[in-house]
Amino acid sequence: MDKIQKSVGRGCINRSEDVKLIQQMLNSAICSIKLEENGKLNQNTIAAIDYFQRLYLGIKPDGRISPTGPTFTALELKYQKPYCETYSIALPASNNGSKLTAGDFDMAAKKLGCEEACIRAVTDVESKGGGFFPCGKPKILFEAHIFSKKTFHLFDKGYPDISSLKWNKALYVGGEAEYRRLEKAMTINRQAALESTSWGLFQIMGFNYSASGFSSVEDYIQAMFESEGKQLLAFVTYISRTGLVAYLKSKDWKSFARAYNGSKYAENKYDTKLEVAYKKYNIKK
Structure with missing residues (x-):
């Protein structure tokens, strides 16, 4: 497949052809997003690079992809063999556990x-x-601003009810219905969703x-x-x-x-x- 010629991302040269290829590859690798494949570097593309580095490489994100670096290698593998990870929304059995004395x-x-x-x-x-x-x-209470932070604000636009740049009290639905919001977030990133909830x-x-x-x-x-x-x-x-x-x-x-x-x-x-x-x-x- 095609290769990028120069580095793409935060503080890089960002040739239009290279940025467009990275946007295409990120769209293939991260199923819950849809970046504009226009060759223009924007905050969403950088957020997607950060997210991919954290989620798939387990490294501290730097928002940069070099032609020979591990991020591009991992993206190549995902692009050549697309696979959307399905996160479980299963939780432990409900048992209304014993009360405090x-x-x-x-x-x-x-x-x-x-x-x-x-x-x-x-x-x-x-x-x-x-x-x-x-x-x-x-x-529970699901916190959209925490989920947004943990997923690099990547899903704010597509999922505004569960991912918000700032704390917004109006997003709470309250009571048992909060589990619907949690489950929706779990389909995107299970760990981030669980960590974004108070219990x-x-x-x-x-x-x-x-x-x-x-x-x-x-x-x-x-x-x-x-x-x-x-x-x-x-x-x-x-x-x-x-x-x-x-x-x-x-x-x-x-x-x-x-x-x-x-x-x-x-x-x-x-x-x-x-x-x-x-x-x-x-x-x-």
Whole structure:
């Protein structure tokens, strides 16, 4: 087949003939996209190069393809023998896992060295005190802006409901329907989709699986489906490893909300909600 003569991509010479060939090859290699094959380098083409390098080569993307480099070699193989990887949307069985007991909260509070009321406050605010939907699946929220980031913004135009450059509250459908959005994203990139979703009682993002004590996002999801107890243990590990337990101990709700929910925490009044929930449980105790 034809070869590119000069490098294509970020900061390269980008001959029109070479760019067009790369666009054709990327369209063949990545089934969920359709680049304009016009020989003009644009951000979408660079994003597709980044995505291909991360997904198929497992390397840190640089957005560049040289005539003799590994990225072009891999693209040649995909172009000569097109194959669209089909991602599974299967998830663990729904079982509406066992609920937390007072003893579970007491155990977690002792491990973290904070008040039990603090942990109960987080469960109230993050999941209204329950880790599962009525259907038996763990509560989730799919974050389109995270999925967009993890897939180099490559699918923003074609899939605006699940891939967005910026956080957009209007994209949430809420409740069990969030699984439809998750499954749609999983057909494009399963791992990115799972990592772009918050799970269970404490709504810990999938990309935090390692900090939560798991070796893979798949192991993390399995635990989320098993029980609220597993969800609580993930929270204890995550809070311990990330240093957020200090904010719980001091009841510094603003700092906790900022670190736990991100810079947009104030828009949803997370800190205020946490403080109100804490006072409710502290009075009961």
